[in-house]
Amino acid sequence: MKVSDGMRRKVTLVCICFFVLFLLGSGASAVTLSVQNLSLAGSGSSGSSALILDSAPAGVAGYKINVTMGTAGVAMVTDAVFPSAFSMNSKTTLPAEEVKVVGVDLTNSIESGASNITLCTFTVQGVASGITNMQLSIGELTDDVGSPIGATLKDALITVGSATPSPTPTGTPTLTPTVTPTVTPTTTSTPGTVDFSGSPRSGSAPLTVSFTPIVNETVSGYVWSFGDGTSSDQVNPSHLYLNGTYDVDLLATFVSGGSACASKTGYITVSSEGPTPTPTVTAPPTPTPVPLAANFTASPVTGFPPLSVQFTDLSLGIPTKWRWNFGDGMMTTMKDPLHVYGGIGRYTVTLEVENQDSSSIIRKTEFVKTKG
Secondary structure: OOOHOOOOOOOOHHHHHHHHOOOOOOOOOEEEEEEEEEOOOOOOOEEEEEEEEEEEEEOEEEHHHEEEEEEOEEEEEEEEEOOOOEEOOOOOOOOEEEEEEEEEEOOOOOOOOOEEEEEEEEEEEEEEEEEEEEEEEEEEEEEOOOOOOOEEEEHHHHEOOOOOOOHHHHHHHHHHHHHHHHHHHHHHOOOOOOOEEEEEOOOEOOOEEEEEEEEEEEEEEEEEOOOOOEEEEOOOOOOEEOOOEEEEEEEEEEEOOOOOEEEEEEEEEEEOOOOOHHHHHHHHOOOOOOOEEEEEEEEEEEEEEEEEEEEEEEEEEOEEEEEEEOOOOOOOOOOOOOOEOOOOOEEEEEEEEEEOEEEEEEEEEEEEOOOO
């Protein structure tokens, strides 16, 4: 049978379409958060295991990750070191078999499309011969547009020694001096500590809760996370909660250069009915406010330096405070600032707004462009 040229072209086009669809389907891959496997010679030996995010299609704004040893008494985490991209960071008290690490990318160092990002590097020390899983769980993992990153978790396998118990005569005199020096580094290093209280902790919706930090040295900044997707950098914030149970976290950065984090699970409980412990506080005189949503515009956004750009706040929800980051190292707290860009480049602009109830942030990548 003779095939016409038109029919041959149609068959070829269909084959090409199926091949392109196959390539697109086979190229899709999930984002994976993993911690590296580690083998230690024995009790008292130490090694490093990195926490790695294999890809970040929309960048990384920040994270809160929990790491737990699945089997007690085999190994423990003695330190956690953060890369420079996560300049605001904290870790719970170490050494411990469970640690929570928090990191925030304040300078947008992790850009869209980045791969093999090291979030943190743990120092792990063997306690006794055996095998344990180093298990991961995500408290928060957010990209640069404020959306959660759905990541597949890959735990690590930590092997200490040959995983076979030592003979009795050797074990008895050796175990006592091995455990004793492990406690010594904890006493030597006395970092700043942080705790907090909130009142009231339960009641009927809407419930306004006042928070107070408790620290043991001078603090340069606070970051509160209220468990409902909102945050604040106030010293003593008040927050309005609706029905539900909420975790609360506080990250404090000290003047000395260190930082510490306090986390309380299920700390606030709000019910839909029943009396409120503090009626005066929970009866707001105004209607439920419009949710706070940061937004802005500017003009002009392209031109030759020096370029004067007028920024205008368009945020919803009646903000009372503004914090602008113009992307060239300059910041301001004015509502509608005028900023002059003196150099050639592409500048990412960030606006964070807040009021007494909540806060909101928006980042516009390469929003202002100056050219030579």
